[in-house]
Amino acid sequence: MSTFQAPKGTYDLLPPRSATFLAVREAISAPLRNSGYGYVETPGFENVELFSRGVGESTDIVSKEMYTLTTKGGDQLALRPEGTASVLRAALQGNLHKAGLLPVKLWYSGSYYRYERAQKGRYRHFSQVGAEAIGSEDPALDAELIILADQAYRTLGLRNFRVLLNSLGDKECRPVYREALQGFLRGLDLDAETVRRAEINPLRVLDDKREDVQKQLVGAPMLRDYLCDACKAYHEEVRALVTAAGVAFEDDEKLVRGLDYYTRTTFEFVHDGLGSQSAVGGGGRYDGLSEMIGGPSLPSVGWALGVDRTVLALEAEGVTLDIPAATSVFGVALGEEARRVLFGKVTELRRAGVAADFAFGGKGLKGAMKDANRSGARFAAVLGERDLAEGVVQLKDMQSGEQGPVALTDLVDVLRSRLA
Ligand code: HAM
DSSP states (O other), rough: OOOOOOOOOOOOTTTTTTHHHHHHHHHHHHHTTTTTOOEEEOOSEEEEEHIIIOOOOOSSSHTTSSSSOOOOTTOOOEOOOOOOHHHHHHHTTTTTTTTSOOOOEEEEEEEEEEEEEEEEBSSEEEEEEEEEEEEOOOHHHHHHHHHHHHHHHHTTTOSEEEEEEEEEETTTTTHHHHHHHHHHHTTTTTOOHHHHHHHHOHHHTTTTTHHHHHHHHHTOOOOOGGGGGHHHHHHHHHOOOOOHTOOOOOOOOOOOSTTTEEEEEEEEEETTTTTTTTEEEEEEEEEEHHTTTTOOOEEEEEEEEEHHHHHHHHHHOOOOOOOOOOOOOEEEEHHHHHHHHHHHHHHHHTTOOOEEEEEEEEOHHHHHHHHHHTOOOSEEEEOOOHHHHHTTEEEEEETOOOEEEEGGGGHHHHHHHHOO
């Protein structure tokens, strides 16, 4: 029988590369945890309707890419294609949005599922770290999120990324623009599917990557010229705050994003070393989403950064993260009794907070020392029959190669102080 393979469009995270993924999740969430965002975790699946109403019936995500299923009980569920609708649903359900407690600031990290055409950087199972600031219409929140994402990428050592910024207007000014754009698009020579898209979601046509479409879009009405005064003022304030923080961005009037819930601020982080899947993260304001899913008015803003693409971006820039060895001490025992005693010492070390591992599988000295080397441990503690009789253990510094006996009873203390 042939062995099983991971499903198409998915891949496994295995050591040592998996350590980079953990470090990226940690680096993205650290600035959030440091800025008043509390951790939220929601189920991997939700009622289909949450996404069809929230993300939008006409989006690719809902119309083509959702993994849906009917349970034995008849419920229509979908594996979550994104986090925002779920997090808002959870905040509403958990009653976190009481007046006086706003904004509710939450961060999350997890797996998401989209049935996409798989290619490098675009997977059917992928991982995001996200943040949502719920229930407050304050340009400083939009700015805070952009600044924190920038900080996260910089801490990781990324340099070749850009921040694209746009405003999509609100329920006052966008419909007027939408109509103007539709009028313009109707006069173009577009294929049937694009004509259909122009009727359902004309702004998405601006985002069309094809050259013949882009050529025809020259002279299209631009949303900038239609923004109402309130949206304009809001956007200027976001721009001013981000600029004051020293974060460079590019105004990108064609930035539309693939989810329908956005209003006003939208932004994307793109990396220039990733080819066509260049968005390493994105987000924006979604002032109407709460009402769309049955809640009260809760103007909100958030982003999600893609962990997979961030790792690819690091690789593209040749950045290797400084990941400390997981193990500090590696125990190598020779002989039955020595094994028992040293295994006990390894347990003691672990309980004392020292990262320790042990040569398992009854290997000889040579094989066991290879394991010690591979573990990256700073020290090897080698216990032979004669050492045991003398009540000592040989402690080898794997960096300098220096080696000497330490009393077995002192081992934990000695290692703790040498590793401090
Ligand atoms: P999104 O732009 O759909 O936004 O996804 C955010 C990021 O997730 C993308 O920039 C990308 O790095 C990563 N990503 C998306 N799809 C894939 C895929 N198939 N394979 C690998 N990586 C992928 C959202 O999901 C919104 N919920 C963001 C948000 C939060 N807006 C407001 N709050």
